Amino acid sequence: MKNIYSEKLVSWYFLSPILFIHFFVIALPSILSLALCFTDWNGFGKIQFIGFQNFTELFDDRVFKIAVWHNFIWTIFFLTVPIAIALLGAFILTGVKRFQLVYRFIFFFPYILASVVNCLIWKYLFHPKHGLHTFFEDLGINFFQNSLLTQKETSLLAVGFVDAWHFWGFLVVIYITAMYQVDDTLYEAAEIEGASKWQKFRYVTFPSIRPMFVFSILIIMIWSVPAFDYVYILTGGGPAYSSEVLANYLHFQAFRNMNVGYASAIGALMFIYVFIITGIFGLLRRLEWEF
């Protein structure tokens, strides 16, 4: 009787409902999906085991290779541009004394807008007939003559820009929260030492928010893998696969091409990548790499 109410078991009792739901809603379908990557299932009919054929075909697939490369560019883009802007924005905001909540809300606002709304706004802004072009044309600037979303050379970065526009506000909020935790005496000491703003940021702020910074890098690296909605809505991966990413290609294979087995193989590789990333971060933590 005593064992049933032991402290160890009670915590499991509380965890059991969510574990139960997690097993049936996430774990089991994921395992089944992993099994599907060895089949040629079209989502309807008979399931036939085909071994590693999906993977062999994937490594020969021109579009898959393009998508992998684009996901890499996407990750690098999000690890640099939004992070740099958000760090700067957060640092500046910490120095603002009045209306700070208003500024925070303004920065965070795009993040709470639905992705469809964000996309439609930017689709219209990029449109050559009624977007930014009409404004800049009067100034003699023809950069927006063609939509950045419909040119092969710019489409991926244009989609990335729109996504980053909505995402960087989120980073600002988490960085600013971390910056407020920094001990004021450290700044006072730096002030006495005659540190410049940059030096304060470099030697006080940044080391103090490093755990949050590393966390943001981890989530960006993980979230960049299933990047989907902005690509799907803005370009559909085009033109000519110039903005194709893995998740969009997976969706295309599963729901347009009815190649559920093939799509599962793409999903499995995405899962392995995320698994490796989280594994590396976990390992670094175990090695007591300072977060």
Next chain:
Amino acid sequence: MLKNNIKILSLLIGLTTLLMPAIGHTKTVITWWNYSNEGSGLNNALKEEIEDRFNASQSEIELQIIFKGEDVNGPTRTALLAGAGPDIITSSGSTYVRAYYDGGFLKSLEPYAQKYGWKEKILPWAYNLGVFDGEFYSFPQNYESMIYFYNKTLFEENGWKLPTNLTEYENLAAEIKSKNMHPFAYGSSGWQPTHEHLAGNYFNTFAGPDNVYKALVGEKKWTDTEFVEALELLKKHMMDGYWSGSLENYYANDWDGFSAQITNREAAMMQIGTWGFEIMEGFKGSGDDWDWAPLTILSEDAGEPNYQLSIGGTMSINAASKNPDAAAEVLNWIISDKNRVLDFTAKRNYGEWLLPLKYEESDFSPSVDQRIRDYLVDFAKATGNGNYGYTTWTFYPANAGTHIWKDMESVWAGDISVVEFLAEQQKLWDKARDANELIPVGKR
């Protein structure tokens, strides 16, 4: 005491409310899942024109149309896999019907087709699309074809005539461009598969429907010269800005954008499916008039002007339905009255619910626009005479059907050549043929 009486009374009322429907309800309920489009009023129209009218027409069956969002295929697939789903299944087209049939989810409609004489009522090519291994499984909700729409007033003002061959086609395009207009309004923003409309048009008007048929049934290769030349010509015209002025603008233009182009004289013509009749409503109040014509034949090999065959959604009966006979009665009611069908599709601007029935001049009410009447009658006549072509989205198997539009952008971008593109097409066709995944074509 009073409290007890109120309790007893409430209990009685509650029980009566619960049991009354069960006692009084003896009708067979038939469920039908359809896609939803509240914005265009489709949901209300289906409820009023089909559900309410059918339910009022008899007392044995209660039809319930249930809307499953814009994409009905997803929920239907999940339900069918779970052995459930509605009695009447709607799908987006041939590819889905093929997949449902292969999965064993469809009930054969062959006995009902014979009982109700559906084969005599439905246009033969449309009927054949629902025949798998000799039995009838689905019939189209709608049929379409690709035609020209053009600004008639603009043509008259400039003395332009619709082209009858490639030279006239290119000369007219040059003439229109010289007036700072686009030859054709069109765009793919929001619907990438738009590219396949153009590819299909060039296959059927340059390579010709006979060759397309041979490729569909495996008697020719998609890599043969006619198809290569057709797509080279399409690429040339695309790069020349025939559609919306440039490739980039074509990619940026959406439905509203290209609809406006033709009604406000930015473009002179439009090559689009007959769902474009809806766009022509935009001419009202513009001061200009519109007309339509079959697509120009661009090479001698392509024969007579033809209408490409195409179907919109399809309807079938779920193999797991407990009341297939009643479901078949619903389907029969829907197609049994041509006037009712024409009346309903008129309210949908002929873009939806134009069932492929054998219409004649006398079936139309005098209020129907003469141009639409001419098209429907001419379509039936021309296709009856064998002058028909094939749309990619109706006759292509899944992978080849998506490749034709998805990879077309790579051709236009110069990443791959037309020959490489068609070699991949052929590979996908061979694979589908080996796996018995082809769509029924019907003998030409």
